[in-house]
Every structure is written in C-alpha cells, then in structure tokens.
Amino acid sequence: MHRPGHALGQDFYRREDVFEIEVNRIFLKSWILAGHQSQVPEVGDFFVFEIAGESIIIVRSDTSHINALLNVCRHRGSRVCLEEQGHTARFVCPYHAWNYDLNGALQAAPQIMDTLDTGKYPLRRVRLENFHGLLFINFDVRAEFGPIAADLGKVLAPYDLPRTRLAHRESYRICSNWKLAVENYCECYHCVPAHREFAVGHGRARPEPKVEALKQEVLSRAQSCGLSAELSNRGWNKAEAVGMDRYVDRYPLLKGHVSGSRDGKPVAPLLGSVKGFDGGATEFQVGPISYGLVYCDYVVLYRFTPVRVNETNCEVIWLVRESAVAGKDYDLQELIWMWDVTTRADKKIIEDNRRGVDSRFFEPGPFTPMEYYTQAFTEWYLGIMSQCEEGQ
Amino acid sequence: MHRPGHALGQDFYRREDVFEIEVNRIFLKSWILAGHQSQVPEVGDFFVFEIAGESIIIVRSDTSHINALLNVCRHRGSRVCLEEQGHTARFVCPYHAWNYDLNGALQAAPQIMDTLDTGKYPLRRVRLENFHGLLFINFDVRAEFGPIAADLGKVLAPYDLPRTRLAHRESYRICSNWKLAVENYCECYHCVPAHREFAVGHGRARPEPKVEALKQEVLSRAQSCGLSAELSNRGWNKAEAVGMDRYVDRYPLLKGHVSGSRDGKPVAPLLGSVKGFDGGATEFQVGPISYGLVYCDYVVLYRFTPVRVNETNCEVIWLVRESAVAGKDYDLQELIWMWDVTTRADKKIIEDNRRGVDSRFFEPGPFTPMEYYTQAFTEWYLGIMSQCEEGQ
C-alpha cells in the first residue's frame, strides 16, 4: 500500500504490466512534445518521433499545415519511413512500394490498383497541435488543446516562439523507468547537492520562501521588459483530463545571473519582443513528460519519453531567435553548456536512484517541502492507476 | 480474431508462449534441412546444427551412414561437442569424460564402468534422412519421408545433387520472429521494389499470368536439356502431416538470363546430367523452413531457423558440381553475389516489418494476388495453432 507523503513503491518502476497500463492510460491520451516547427520548414520536410515502441512521422504537408502520421504501412505493417529526418514528396513503403502522400492517403499499390479500395488504407493519423511553433501530438484524436493554449499563450507570447529555431538537440539515454526521471525533474531539492552549476544562478534551487522577495522584484520588472506577469500554477491534479496537465511559473535568477549560462551572462540575442533581462526564467509544462524553460535569450525544451519499462529517452532541445547566427550571435557550446552538464548529472543520479529502488529492502521515504511538486506527481499518478478499468 | 485474407495479428510474432507452442507443434515434428552430405565426406566428420536452443551433431558414422545425435550428455547434461565442425573418432564430454561413439553409444565413463548400465545412456537420436545428398532431420523419430521423396525425386534427379558440394555458406541473423522471414520468402510481390538485382532476371518477380507463356516455353525445352517437366504444387495445407509440406515448381528466367547471376550468364559448370540452359529455375520446399532454388549451374539452399521468439537465423548454402574448382571453374564472389545481396536486403526488410508489426496500432492488411503463397502459409499456420491440445 502507498503511504501518503512518501515516494512510490518498487513495483511501479519495474513491472511490465504496470508499464503497459501506463501506456494505455497515460501516454496514448496525453499531449506530448514532438519538436519545433523549425525542424520542418519546407513542404515535404519530416522527422520521426518515437515513444514506447511507436513511431510517428511529423511532416509538413503544406505551408500552413504539419501532419503526424503513424509510421506503419497499412498492408503488411512495415515501417514506411526509415530515415530519422529528411525531405520527400511522398512515403513509399520499402517492402511492397505502397505509396502514401504527405497527408497519409494511399496513392498507389503495385499490381492491385484496379481492385483495392485505397480510401480504406491511409496511414493512421495522430493529432498534432502547433502551439507557438511547438509541435504537440496526441494519440487520442479527440483530445482538446484549447484550455492549455488559454493558460500558456499570453505568458509565452512575448518570446515569439514561432520565430525561434532549433539550435541544437541531444538525446540522453537513461536506464530507468520514466517516472524516476520525471520525479527528478519536478523537484530542485537535489539541485544544491547535485547541480552546482545550476544552483549558483537559479532561484529554483532554493526553498521558495527564501526567494519570494526576489521573485516579486522580478515580476515587478516584467512589464518594462515586455513580459507578462501572469502565472498559472495548475500542474498536477488540476487538469480537465489526463494528459492536459499544464503549469507555468516564473522564478528569479540569483544575483549576477540573467540567463542559464556558465557565467550567468546572456548567451544569445533577446527573444521576440523582449526588451531586456528582468532576471527571471519562465518554466512551463504541457502534459506529463514535456517541459520547457524560457530565458530571455533562449529556450530549453525537455521531454522524457518512455522506451520500455526500464529505459527512458530524455531529449533536450535548445531554441534561439530565428535570425540568430551560430558563431556570430551565439556560441553553441556556451548556449548548451548549462543544460548539457545538468542533464548528464541527472542521468547518473536517476540511474543510481534506480539501483537502490530495485533493492528488496527499499522503503519509500518521506517527501520534503522542496519536493512538493514531485509529491503532487505521485498523487496524480496514483489517481490514474487506481481507477477502475473501463473496458480497456 | 484473424480476418481471412489478411496477415497474422501481432501476438503471433511476439509472445513467448506462442513460440513454445510452435516449437512443440511445428519444429519438433517437421523435416528441417541440416546441411549437405559434402559437409561430412569422411567417417568421423561432423558439424553441429542449432535450432531453438537445441543442438544436434550431424556425424558420418560409416561410409554409407550419417547420424543426427542430440548434443546433450546423458550424465549431467553438458554439451558433448563444443566445435561447430570437425573430425573425431568419438565424442568425449568435456565435463566428466563420458565417452560416446559415432552412433551415440556410451562407451566409457570414468570410475563407474563396473556399475553403470551403459546401454541405458546413449546420446539421444534424431531422425536423419539423406535425400539426394541433402540432410534433413526430424525430432520425431516416427516421421515419414517417403511421400516427400516421391514428389521431389524425379525433378531433382537430373541435377545429381549427391554429386554436388558445398561451395559456400553464410548465416544472416534476423532480429524478428521466424514467420516474418518465411512470409517474406514465400512471396515475390516485394521483389520489384526491394530486389532490383533479382527482379531483372527472374520471372518469379512478375505476376504469374504475365509470365505464363514464357513458362510454357521453358517447359517445352526441358527434355532437350535433360530436365523433367513434372511439377508438384502441393505446398501448404496439402501434406499428410505437419512438417511434410513440400513444393516444387519451375519458373522462367527473363530475357537474356540463364542463371541467378549479376549479368544473367552462367557462373558455374552445368550440374549433373543437365545438357544446357533451358532458361528456367526450379524451386522447392521441404517442411516449413527449408527451401531450395536450383539453377542449371548451381543450387542455393535457404533455411530459417528460429533462435528465439524475436530472432531467426537465415542460413544460405551454395552447392556446385562436385568436380568444379573455385577460381578455375567458377568465381566464388560471382557465384554468391545474387543471393547474398538479396538476403541482405531481405534481412533489412524483415526487421523494418517487425518494427511496424510491433506497433499497438498495427492492423493486418489485405494480401494481394502475388502473395497467395504467403497467405497459404498463414492459413496453414493458423490451422495448426487452432488445434485443440492433445495432452502435450
């Protein structure tokens, strides 16, 4: 039995059957960040996104539309797209040459075009929402995005994310269950001991009461910098449906820091209509595994995709102003330094956590105040997992 | 539920328990190609054949007899033969030196010869049938081979397979269930899109009606080339018992091609009593996973052995006229080119097929006319798997 105020028990991190329930109840119903529109600027540009054994083609079908298509041929089930990213006029299955257009419609199938009802065999569609250039997908085609947009839109607007572009992305393979990664991301109690580089400049690494005054200072500077002071602390346990969870907050950077960088100084040109560095950073969440952190000069996107019960892929994406030129307006190594070093440290922490959680003698310990958001995650999770089956 | 005319559902390719049922109902009762007699020319020559975790020693015990012995010591169960192939006078278990002769009889066991009833502990025998030099094994010692010999013997006779020898063999590890490999082998709908090298010269890559006239031309030339025009299209669903399935057919090569080679020209001396190139190729099948393709100048043997539920070993063997000398009568690289390039392509196709079949959203699609033999395989397979248990 779960003990309130304590971490989850071992079974939740190890059992194959628990993982499959999670896929059905959480991942097939949640909004998940697939990438940024700058990854597919031209019609026919595509990239492939993978989660829990599923493969999705994200492809621009016309100047104003991007599709998400299941990468499974409707004939014998082969992958139809074998490249991770590229450009194409159509997707031709490498097995028997069934031929799909950029909307997934079956256009041709050798030898049987006279008898096959091609309209019955399109590539299966996945919902895709282009929100400020961020591409969110949902396997549930009826899922709503409106309330998420309402909560986050105004706060993100000044940064003009549609006019940013992907400067770098990196995948970190974590040998643990996805929940140990999310639990790690959702608390900063570990930041002082484990992330010296981060803790020195980010208020998040301090107990909230200790930086409350600083936070108010930052918020008071918001308007003059062209930023919104609106916040929306919904987060876990407050969304209309599973997978619509969202959160946005702004916290202060510490003395001498205006961005997430080695020395706290700017590392890229100001984003959008931002007029200056107010000394804060905006963090947001959409769904259970997609997170972002917006500095005045760059954005870092985080996503923890479950691969299998004990393997998680953490993908980190760095966005800069669309017009910024590498080597001139920013130094790529300096841009990615903070979150590369921090993510590498987290990978190790999470894997060492897993080793102990695997012990037959592991007893979940008590959450501390700085872990309130991780605790809220575990309560959200247990709420979903303890629901009765509804014929699924 | 299976939908007629469509491929198998996902579970059949992934579940461990399904695989174990397959082993019991199919692999332990089927005729399986172990190799060719030219691999064991001298008394004491042996090689080891592995399937689904079982290891079988194929050893020549006298000039006219070849045995198949289970490679498991009757004492504590060690492998008794650790080499893949070689020559020996007896098999001495490396653990405690129990000593077996080439017929598997226990000849000596240190320290206990005075008390042990050695007659009770021979290496377990597996059935072996030497058919035209092809060595077929069957775990079921009561299995019949006669009807297979009757159907295939006359067609194969002119090639004089006992007087061929192994020129090369190659193993291709396929990360997928064995059925995806067999399904691939049993249809040539994929040959035009995926095997350009093969499709340009082999009639099998075209819909049957389109090459029917060409086929009749080839058959009419059969007699003058010393070949039989008899065919036997039994194949799936027509054998007397599981594992006795067999098939033989002759199809035309395309304009300018008389063999399976880079340029369609001969690559080795004519086999047996064959008098000339009639422009055809004979394909045959014995049991569910063993196949052959006989050109006038060489033979290629194919076998798909299940290793575990999601791993298959494809072994390809090339046979040439016994007297042919490498570097003089044939160029080995040219000989193996066609089926090496084709098998490498198939390995990739099959593995990409597996990735899609693994999707939670995979829905088996409709078979097309050129996939009739793959469809027959799935019907044969479902017939076996849907039988009631008979106390096994």
Place this chain on the structure above:
Amino acid sequence: MHRPGHALGQDFYRREDVFEIEVNRIFLKSWILAGHQSQVPEVGDFFVFEIAGESIIIVRSDTSHINALLNVCRHRGSRVCLEEQGHTARFVCPYHAWNYDLNGALQAAPQIMDTLDTGKYPLRRVRLENFHGLLFINFDVRAEFGPIAADLGKVLAPYDLPRTRLAHRESYRICSNWKLAVENYCECYHCVPAHREFAVGHGRARPEPKVEALKQEVLSRAQSCGLSAELSNRGWNKAEAVGMDRYVDRYPLLKGHVSGSRDGKPVAPLLGSVKGFDGGATEFQVGPISYGLVYCDYVVLYRFTPVRVNETNCEVIWLVRESAVAGKDYDLQELIWMWDVTTRADKKIIEDNRRGVDSRFFEPGPFTPMEYYTQAFTEWYLGIMSQCEEGQ
C-alpha cells in the same frame, strides 16, 4: 518429479520465480563471505559487496568494529555509496545529500533537520561476523554464527587468518544459474578430465578410497607441523538452520606437491604458526556459496554470488601472510596461477553444462560416487524448496 540420485530438473536452473524463492529462502538467510578484514584496515575504509541486485557497504567504523550497511538511501532510495571501495568519514547520498555516519545513523538532511525524526531513518543494517578475519554477512539479523565458529575455529587457528592479507582478487562472470557453479565446485569427478593442472597434485581429484592411506599419513604429520587433525564433516543437510551449513576436511596432496602451484612447490611464506609442509590442504565451507582452501602457505577463498537467474559472479580471493611482500616473498603470478587457470576452465565447463541443461530433451542423469557432495547439495536444496510456504 525429481528422481533420487539424479541431478536437478531444468526448471530449477531457468525459472525467474524459482530464483526469487531461492533469494527469500536461501540467500536472505545464509552466511555469505563478503571479504577479508585486510580490505578495510583503517577506520573509514569501505568496500561494496553485491548479491542478487542488493548492494552492501562493508565499512570499518572503529578499530575493533566493521559494519555491513544496506546501500539504499532512506529518503528516495538512491545508492548512497557509488564507489566500489575507498575511504570516507561519512556517506553522503549523491542525490539530496542525506548524510550518514559510519554506523549508518542519519546525521543530516538539508532543509528539514528541524522537522525530521532522523532516528527513524538509519541505513538498514545487515549482520556481519568477523570470523578469523573473514567477513561473513547475513541479511537475517537474528542468524547465529556460534556453532559455525565452534566447528571451524580450532582447525583454522594455526593459520592465523587475521594476520593474513588479501594479495589478489578476481571476478569471473559465469553465464549460468548459481547452482550449476556450486554443483561444479562440490565434486572433483571432473578434475581429471577438465583440470589437469589441479589433478596432478591434489588428492581430491582421486576417488576417496584410493587416497585414504595417503590421507592418514598426512594427518599423522599434522601435529609436528603445528596443525590440527580435527575434522568436521557436517556439510549439507546437517546444519541447525538454512545457511549455517559448514564443512571442513583435510585431504592429501600428491607425491611431490606441498602447495597448489605450478610445480607443487611452495609459493609464499608459511602461514601463522605452521611449522612445515605436511603435504595436505584444508578445505572448508560456510553457508551455501562460500568456500575456502587453505594450503600451508596461502589461502584461496571462493564465492559464487547469484546475480540473476542465469548469471553468477565467482569471486576468488588469495590471502598470504600479512608480512609477505610481493616480488620478494612471493611472485603474484605464480601465487594465483593454479586457481586462476582452474576457475577459467570451470567457467567454460559450467557454461557448456548450461547449454545442454537448457535442451527440451535434457534428462538429469545419475550421480556417481565421486559426486556424493554435489548430490548432497541437491538433496539439501530440494528439502528447502519443497517446504510449505510460511506466510512469506
């Protein structure tokens, strides 16, 4: 069903659920050799011992005491100690910096020291018994060691094991269930065929009746060499409780041999108060997986720790007189030669045994007289496994 006098059936070596029962009934209740006190000479010295996914810190907390602490933080479960061995004043969890002293008491936890009842969160303790410098652990804190000490103490005393030190240790990864390794260690029927280097000099490789006279000769020399002639042949099926099994015996070395070395000659200075080479070797066992072999000049300790159902770690430790200096009093390569070459051979033997035991056709064969102790092990094992569940 098990057939008396025969080896165990296949399921015992392969099933995950059997392995988990073994962990509960055997490994969590048995005395297991963790190492030797010379590995932690100074206060704060530690090393980590792993078994079946559990990690234990062995640390010297003061000059006269060594602790065994579970390497799992009481907060979120991370490993608290990440190094295999080293020296420290305290264990600080790398995740959130919870801080434990060398006795495992929680000393500090950032941000929450005013509210946390630290006394409730010590690192869990494991029993540790320092017996003649050999460190034995037991997960069962109520386990008794007294009877083991009584049986083995007098025999080991002359060698003064507390005044030896670790000269070398080596881990051999064996891809098989732990029982195939223990079964191998418990019989020397395989020594003549498989361990020529060992068999030439050790009486254990011969049937007991054939070396009985030689054994009596050795025992008669015991007193003059300062050794005890007392033996205690308890072993399997005679202990007061699971995991207290012990055994000690002395067997003769063969003509020209006085130690376990390449040429049978001494390889290190005499141990303890031993006055000369009497031509014998003392072997002992404590619990199911820990063994030792004491020559007059060195000790070799053997331990087979289960890692998972089909993986075992064999660790071998060589001890020499504390004052012996490598390169001067002994040559390390010569010291370890015998048991390194023998263990490498056993690793291969055991793995080849596993391959055959995995066959669907494996039938356990009859034990021979020289395998009496392996047979006793299987009977001991079956006795434990066939007990009714007592609410575990």
